[in-house]
Amino acid sequence: MYEMKRTVNCSQIGSHGIIRNSCLVDLLQDCSVIHLDTHPVMSPFFEKENCVMFLVSRQLDIVRRPEQNEKLTVKTWTYELKRMYGYRNTVIYDENGDICVKSIASGAFMDKTSQRPIKVPQELVDRVKLYPKLDMEYLPRKIALPDTEPQVYEDIPVLKCYIDMNEHVNNARYLDITDEFVENESAVKRIRVEYKNPLKRGKAIKTLVYTDEGRKFVELCDENNKPYCITEYDYRS
Structure with a gap:
């Protein structure tokens, strides 16, 4: 598990004084990447094997949008890990510990040079500490488009x-x-x-x-x- 502290600043605020959707993802993404880059098991493996985890899907449930100058805590953890895929929750909390944004992300292990998926050793998977899944609705990774004319x-x-x-x-x-x-x-x-x-x-x-x-x-x-x-x-x- 990893957490970071952030304050919502003017560069993250868009039209009508509301935080942009992309800036919510920036917060989630930065927390997740720092977690991977500093992970005692995964980080050395990534460096040695020249591989990375590429994001496959993301779901954000927005409970409340943080406002300018709000102090936030962003926490992330892995709840499931397989040899080819990993799944994590990342949550944005306000100063009172109330949830602003809940999220799910799935990623695939990829070779940096070939850009092809790889399987990591099961021994490595077994060493990664997992945490309980966040209580939220988990929708499918794949998005079905409606049968309408776009x-x-x-x-x-x-x-x-x-x-x-x-x-x-x-x-x-x-x-x-x-x-x-x-x-x-x-x-x-x-x-x-x-x-x-x-x-x-x-x-x-x-x-x-x-x-x-x-x-x-x-x-x-x-x-x-x-x-x-x-x-x-x-x-x-």
Whole structure:
């Protein structure tokens, strides 16, 4: 388990004084990455074997959006680990210890050079301490798109500022892209993201937007409709 302290600052606040969805993911992501980078079992293995854990899916349940100058505690822990996949909870708490955001993330072990999935030794898996699963609704990793006709937007550019140290779009930056295609994105109660293929600079994105019963779905694809990422915005209480 790992925890970090943060204060919500002006750079994380968007329109109407509300924290951006991508900044919530930044908080969750930073906590998770620091946990992995300092983990006594996983960190030495990653360095020795030239591998990494790539995010496959994320679910955020937003109980309350933190406000500017709020002091937060972000905690993360692994609740399940297999030879190819890992599953974790990360939670954002306010100063009173009340939950602002609950989240689930699943990741796959990948070789850095080949960008192919790998299996880690069972002996390594057995050494990692697991913690109880957070009490929340666990939805499937894969997002099913509604059977409706989408709105289509062509040739959305991938900007340099979206790219991270892995030379593809950072997980949080996908929300900076998809938020542009939904109304009142700060009113969303739940966000699910399925990461399918890495999106790199120089690509043009075809964006498909679906609407269905209080939800919006934004699918980012290449010119042949091969998906990079699907994001679901759920406005229902």
